[in-house]
Amino acid sequence: MSNEDITLAAGDAEVVVAPGNGGRVRGLRVGGVELLRQGERFGCFPMVPWCGRIRDGRFLSGGVVQQMPVNAPPHAIHGTVRDGAWRTARVTEDEAVLTYDLVEPWPYSGRVTQVVALAEDSLTLTMSVETYDSSFPAQIGWHPWFNRNLGEGGGVRVDFTAEWQEERGDDHLPTGKRVDPRPGPWDDCFAMPGGVDVTLTWPGLLELKVASREEWVVVYDEQAEAVCVEPQTGPPNGLNTHPRLVTPIEPLEATTTWTWRRLPTG
Structure with a gap:
């Protein structure tokens, strides 16, 4: 199948998936309101085979030091799959x-599968990394850019207990x-051993909960346009630690x- 954009719909929710642009969720609209920051680098992109930064772009695997491209000097950041074109399987x-079949610069062969499932009040993203060859360390995560403002009212509030x-x-x-x-602003990793549970609230408009059985989440809110809540299988530099x-x-x-509900206005 081609890697053209895919539109999914359920109730008044609509998701646009972009296989050709790193397998990212390009947009999520609820009742006609776009929740994700728009742009080629934004939406919600998968972080595989690592999340966040790797120190100096290096990690140890099987007694061998592997070097990844330093794309956030002096580190490597956010994996390799967001830079490639994915295949649409179904x-x-x-x-x-x-x-997505892992290729250079990642030194190991493997396949990443992502399932994007939309319901009337939720979006579920599932990813797996598998290999039929050499074993290797890996991480899975998602990097959504939620719009700070939804066109009216105050900005988003981010609530969680870590x-x-x-x-x-x-x-x-x-x-x-x-x-x-510590209080924000954040570009920080938090641990939630009971599972990730973060609530974003746009007062008078919408509440959205980001949940995962994983226990790590990075929260980034230093940008004026958007905030990021990134569930992942390990912390930054986790390939090493x-x-x-x-x-x-x-x-x-x-x-x-991600589960959402409308809030009463006023």
Whole structure:
């Protein structure tokens, strides 16, 4: 199948998926209102085979140091799959299945599968990374850019309760020290051992909950136009500090669900 944009619909919700632009969710409209920042780099893109930054672009695997392109100097950031074209495997009215075969600069062969499933009041994103060859460390995550304002009323409010915050060093990477959650603005990783649970509220308009069984989330709200709530299978630099191994008999899988409801006006 082609990698042209795909539109899914359920009730008054509509999702546009862009296989040709990194397998990202290009847009999410609820009642005609766009929730995601628009643009080639925005929407919600998958972070695979790692999330956030890798220190100096290097990670150790099987006793070998692997070097990734330093695309956020001095680090490598957000994986490789957002830069490629995905294949469309299957589409129905409310679900799309995309695949991406890992290629250079990632040094291992493997396949990423992403399922985008829309319901009237929720969007569920599921990803897996599998290999039939060498085992390798990997991470899965999503990087949505939610519009700070939805055209009227006040800006979005972000609410969550975390067990701890990963202290961020001057190099934007966790220092390894756990600290009590601090007030924003954030470009920080938080731990939620019971599962990611973050609520975005646009007063008088909409409430949206970002949930996942995974226990790590990065919250970024330093930009005027958008805020990011990024569930992921490990913290930044996790290929080095919290490696999750993909093997021929054990893929890595993760899911996030966004659920929304309208709020009374006034």
